[in-house]
Amino acid sequence: MRCRACNVALNNYEATRKTVEGEFIDLCNTCFHTIRAEVNCANNADTDIVIEDNCK
């Protein structure tokens, strides 16, 4: 699996990073950093945990 923006190989955490809506992001940490403020991610370990943005 490679980053959708810069095409570097993704590590395990990057490849399994999902939004709170369950959509895979598929960006490396460097590219993800540029959109991090706009995206809230789920924690991979706890599928029963819900994460909400208090600012919305």
Added chain:
Amino acid sequence: MNKITILRELYIQQVDGNKWLDKVPREVSTAFFDNPYVESLQRSQDLLMTCVFTEEEHEWVDWFLLDWAGDKSLSVIQGADTFAFNTIEDFVNYLVNQEDWEDEQPATTVAEKYEAAHKKAWKTKAANWTDHEQSKWALMLDYKQGVLAMEVFTGYQHRVIFPTRVEALSFVDDIGYEAFRDFLNCEDVS
């Protein structure tokens, strides 16, 4: 040094790194991270965290450092409980109040800890696969840069990456190649 001390140190490094990333041109940061030397540093940090934190804590700390980084106002809803995450202290309080929290991990070698974590993960995945008959399966073998990446999709609920050829093939050995190929419903890759 206990786990919270290590978490705080990693947090400081991450914040400093993020500030640097915001300053440099995109081409520079991409080139800086896309090389074997920096990748080995990241891998070393990952191994350290594998040894220090439990598997679940490791996921939380990765999420905290890379995705949240202490600069958003979030609520984490766990069952009937809601936790407000506004600062690193909120995150630390959440971690230390988890039922199975221990300040320090029992001492084991890196190899033992790493092997145990992977064996547990593989067994969990295998159990999940037999329960997901309706799921779509796909296998991708990527030999670029000497790395084999095997991905398994199960209705977008699970994705598993085996970062090395040895780990991927070891998993296939565990459950049996015929069964694995049938699950994936793909061409023979041997």
